[in-house]
Amino acid sequence: MTAAAPSYRVWALPGIPEVHEGDDVAKLIAAAAFTDGLPGLADGDVLVVTSKIVSKAEGRILRAEDREAAIDTETVRLVARRGTLRVVENRLGLVMAAAGVDASNTEAGTVLLLPEDPDASARRIREALRTGLGVDVGVVITDTAGRPWRKGVIDFAIGAAGVQVANDLRGDVDAHGNPLVATVVATVDELAAAGDLVKGKAGGLPVAVVRGLPHVVGDVGDAGDAGDAGDARAEGARWLVRPAVDDMFRLGTSEAVREAVSLRRTVREFTDDPVDPGAVRRAVAAAVTAPAPHHTTPWRFVLLETEAARTELLDAMRDAWIADLRADGRSEESIARRVRRGDVLRKAPYLAVPCLVMDGSHDYPDARRSAAEREMFVVAAGAAVQNFLVTLAGERLGSAWVSSTMFCRDVVRRVLDLPEGWDPMGAVAIGRPAVPPVERAARAADAFVVVR
Template identity: 85%
Template sequence: MSAAPEYRVWALPGIPEVRPGDDLAKIIAGAALGEGLPGLADGDVLVVTSKILSKAEGRILAAEDREAAIDAETVRLVARRGTLRVVENRLGLVMAAAGVDASNTRAGTVLLLPEDPDASARRIREGLREALGVDVGVVVTDTAGRPWRKGVTDFAIGAAGVRVADDLRGGVDAYGNPLVATVVATVDELAAAGDLVKGKAGGLPVAVVRGLPHVVTDDADEEGACWLVRPAVDDMFRLGTSEAVKEAVSLRRTVREFTDDPVDPGAVRRAVAAAVTAPAPHHTTPWRFVLLESEESRTRLLDAMRDAWIADLRADGLSEDRIARRVRRGDVLRKAPYLAVPCLVTDGAHAYPDARRAAAEREMFVVAAGAAVQNFLVTLASERLGSAWVSSTMFCPEVVREVLALPEGWDPMGAVAIGRPAASPPARPARDAEPFVTVR
């Protein structure tokens, strides 16, 4: 019968106050040889708090520079609540205040994270091999909160000589079920184990984990803890709620060139669900969305609209050449793999005997339709779908109703071309809101 798996973890006493320029490998080696300690052995893992690396590397600033330091370390705002900022820092880590910390440092100073924690871990590992002749793994840690969970925990921001993750994909569990998504963040589990004995205020910045030699590696190509930073394209929780809304609004651009990729009908329906939360007069629901999911339905509608448009242009006296150019410019709807036709239904409108109030009543409903379409477009953008809202159906409502077999009271409010953008749109120029504001 094989022995049950086990490991030991202990804090390493005797680490003095670290100052800029100190050789941490020598300091740790000296502490490991302290009286009554088991020393270090091949296969051990050292779990080292990043604070002492920051001090040794001179990553110390005066406290009055804290906000400026956070700004300098920030590459992207993730969420802001009052004065608290959760940001992505230059290391790609998402943390409160970019990891700029005022704890475990002299009053009046703050600590920045090491510039390259993986390189810092390699230097400690190489220094310990030179000083003690041992091959150990090194994990550099910091503390952060986690989405959906109260409290903080230590996690790895740097690593050397340690298998960063255990990729179990392609294997099976104890019941023979295939593992398709399981990648264990080994260095994060080591970081948390070390923190249980180091603590946050005990002056014990280094822990030793023994009994897990299989996680220690001499593979020169082993990636550091930076491998665990999730790429933006795979990050489903990249922003806080209010920030996500702002980004979705900024992503909402008119797209006129689409790929041939099919559009997920579920994504469009989620956009409709957002659209129908728009404000509307008299507690009505004056919106309908006709979704043209088949190529046949799109072609039939667009052909009929083109014929009606050509007839109108001929009635305006335009030459055939000018008509052809106009029609070509309107081909954005044909380029899209999916169309939606938002319609306005005013059966809940109040009847007024005079034209002035009747016109104002209809305008209220048209405004509500615009609000719904804006919700629709913004939600499509959040689904990474491009769109173009084109007014053409408004010029031939009878044709649209006939081709799509819609009730007489449904007024088409343009058409929305939907698809995956063929290219990233150019950056939106900054627009100052003040010229659009009047204060009384």
């Protein structure tokens, strides 16, 4: 006998009236579900509930002529801004346009905020239906959001109770015997989208019932919870919020650039973790996009990837520095103290030496213009190094740009076997920061601006 093909049924509940603060959403759902012609509710059903009616019942309506101010109150982090459109992380950890603040389906002059705790709201509705009707159903509370790389919007789960939040398939094999190593299905988001196909956005149908998937409904501890990710069914839809450390797309483009700039710090303590040479080369690729005079490319980057190369260079630089300090009449104690302060380069697992080359520069008969010509190239080198440091910060690598090589260029060229025309412009220590960066004191931009 052939097994029945997997299937489910989904329908909307008509007849739910306009919801007001203090209304009992569970009672409204129960009344609508058992009207004539509808199959009612049964164990194993999943209720897909639009968050708007939950927000209204919980009094999450705000008198706000200025929606932007309401968005400000719900925002904890700006993700991206394009003109007036803001994609932000709201207080629930959800990344959404306008923080989920909605001015539709509510009276003019008001906005709807998301429920304070959508998972708790889902639990209350589920428990009220179990107590009042004796049915064991799952509840998913939904809202609408866009998606990166895809046009259009879709409903997704912001709260859940008594339903499988995620199905962890890692460790299973597919039909061809291939191991599944990364597949965790967001079950509640699939249910949210299925319900929205019959609820719609403007039809006055805020609740849908999904029947035929009893295996996703039940109390905490049932099979199908998200495995070693924790008891997702107990945590609710909140479990699906990706932690910041795992979020590869945490910011928009311009915001990512600003964050990388703000993250750039001079790091003096590094871990022993190896540095990915590919990350450094990506930073070099960014460095050489800097502006330069006369369409030249006045930058070269010497990458010291072996400990032997780093030690040979730093030993030679130390000896040159000590000789300079003795020539200045410094005491041996003072010299030792200064050398210790310069040990930041030795503590790093990777060094880069940016160099300036004057290829393509113009010759002038007078010293004034020749000096200005070199200054242009030095500025271009500084722009390249800034690109380099900022990109390293974006790669979550710490760095310290130290000027030491500029005081012993002949030594550096000899040890690294560089052409005579390459001028080392300091050395960059690179590695994983051993301690969190010290918070930088705020600097008001106006203090550095002169307007004419």
